[in-house]
Amino acid sequence: MNYPIYLDYNATTPCAPEVIETMIPYFGTHFGNAASKSHPYGWVAENAVEAAREQIAQLIGAKPKEIIFTSGATESINLGIKGIFETYSGEKQHYITCKAEHKAVLDTFAEIEKKGAEITYLSVNSKGEINLDELEKSILPHTKLICLMWANNETGLIHPIPKIAEIAQSKEIILFTDAVQAAGKIPISTKGIHLMAISAHKLYGPKGVGALYVRHNHELPKPLSQIHGGGHEKGFRSGTLNVPGIVGFGKAAELRKEEMKTESHRLEKLRDTLESLILELPNTFLNGGQNHRLPHVCNIAFGGVEGEELLKKINQKVAVSSGSACTSISPKPSHVLQAMGVESDLGRGSIRFSLGRNTTAGEIEQVVDWVKYVVRKLRNLE
Incomplete structure (x- = not known):
């Protein structure tokens, strides 16, 4: 596959x-x-x-x-x-x-x-x-x-x-x-x-x-x-x-005890690059604050798109989720984002990106290009 x-x-x-x-x-x-x-x-x-x-x-x-x-x-x-x-x-x-x-x-x-x-x-x-x-x-x-x-x-x-x-x-x-x-x-x-x-x-x-x-x-x-x-x-x-x-x-x-410090620094840089480039798209929002969070995670809301279609299209080339794996098939907005006051349509149109040990800078470039392409296409801009 x-x-x-x-x-x-x-x-x-x-x-x-x-x-x-x-x-x-x-x-x-x-x-x-x-x-x-x-x-x-x-x-x-x-x-x-x-x-x-x-x-x-x-x-x-x-x-x-x-x-x-x-x-x-x-x-x-x-x-x-x-x-x-x-x-x-x-x-x-x-x-x-x-x-x-x-x-x-x-x-x-x-x-x-x-x-x-x-x-x-x-x-x-x-x-x-x-x-x-x-x-x-x-x-x-x-x-x-x-x-x-x-x-x-x-x-x-x-x-x-x-x-x-x-x-x-x-x-x-x-x-x-x-x-x-x-x-x-x-x-x-x-x-x-x-x-x-x-x-x-x-x-x-x-x-x-x-x-x-x-x-x-x-x-x-x-x-x-x-x-x-x-x-x-x-x-x-x-x-x-x-x-x-x-x-x-x-x-x-x-292994995690040995690698944690250096790996968290590496992933934080990759995550920040991914996040800043995706947020260049208009009508996109970071869910949660930029501080006091894990170094490898970001959750981004995409306005002006239908959430289920967005996730389906992005997953053709990038495996991501809209929240917890336990509830990933649910069309409902995440209970976490609801608790944070995120509006329902934005909640459904939110994607969690979580990076890891095998993530490379080259992959981040490809992900940014694909996400931007999908979002623009769904907004009828391409």
């Missing part, structure tokens, strides 16, 4: 060649079950899992024992939120999140809301930022958890998590952050955080494996398991471990 230029790295990333090479032996030669404690096949698998746990912990500034492997970020989010809800079972419960969170967070909160939890959804301004004063004022005596993403998957906006951690700590409230788009892209830390979701396939690792950071040695409670049977992962998540995936996750985390 003649693939288009790929600029949808926020949806998923290709496995780095080094990751694939590291994983392969664990599909065949080292095929053991990491829970088999009585023979070398299990020992080798278990050692590989623990080495990966260490690599992932180093990426986010955690202890290896605080990393719980899951099937991905959605499971981590469900385990964190539902697990805390069940921990406080029988008590009056209040939670704080944001209208611009990923659907995995919003849909999970909707489920516990049906079961009696009270949820506050913070509003955002035109840049997608929350108001920290509003956050503080939303805290109630029975607030159990604050859940806010580190970086937005659609606009790249980075929330001030260290400041939010201070607020949570001062009120003795659990802080959960979805760090899926931030981990491996920008420096992050677990300081002041109790729960953190991350995913391998967003940082050049394999799909189907993620992790939940669970803070140890703290008086605030930990989530209760949502999957039972065998007591794997310190009882937080039962099930035979995906050893090849975990090994790949570890290698990807190691």
Whole structure:
């Protein structure tokens, strides 16, 4: 297949060649079950899992024992939120999140809301930022958890998590952050955080494996398991471990720790070039602010065009999306852009460009030329 230029790295990333090479032996030669404690096949698998746990912990500034492997970020989010809800079972419960969170967070909160939890959804301004004063004022005596993403998957906006951690700590409230788009892209830390979701396939690792950071040695409670049977992962998540995936996750985390600084500078320059040249088109707008965002992401609204047709035409030569991969087939405007006050037609006519490890300057030139051609054609200017 003649693939288009790929600029949808926020949806998923290709496995780095080094990751694939590291994983392969664990599909065949080292095929053991990491829970088999009585023979070398299990020992080798278990050692590989623990080495990966260490690599992932180093990426986010955690202890290896605080990393719980899951099937991905959605499971981590469900385990964190539902697990805390069940921990406080029988008590009056209040939670704080944001209208611009990923659907995995919003849909999970909707489920516990049906079961009696009270949820506050913070509003955002035109840049997608929350108001920290509003956050503080939303805290109630029975607030159990604050859940806010580190970086937005659609606009790249980075929330001030260290400041939010201070607020949570001062009120003795659990802080959960979805760090899926931030981990491996920008420096992050677990300081002041109790729960953190991350995913391998967003940082050049394999799909189907993620992790939940669970803070140890703290008086605030930990989530209760949502999957039972065998007591794997310190009882937080039962099930035979995906050893090849975990090994790949570890290698990807190691690579991102090494490459993050230089790669983010390179991608920021390419992103800024792409953005400035596309915004030369009249009636185009940057969704969100230019500051405090991930270095590889921009989200641009195109006025005067029909959104579905725009996306269809651009994707003939450039693979992009209109928002989260989970909702990419929906003709509705993005809930993130709606929360930011972007008008519906502009929301539908918005495209997220997310660059990555394989993006080149030559590709950026081609993308700009193609986008400008498509937009002008749809506006009947060519």
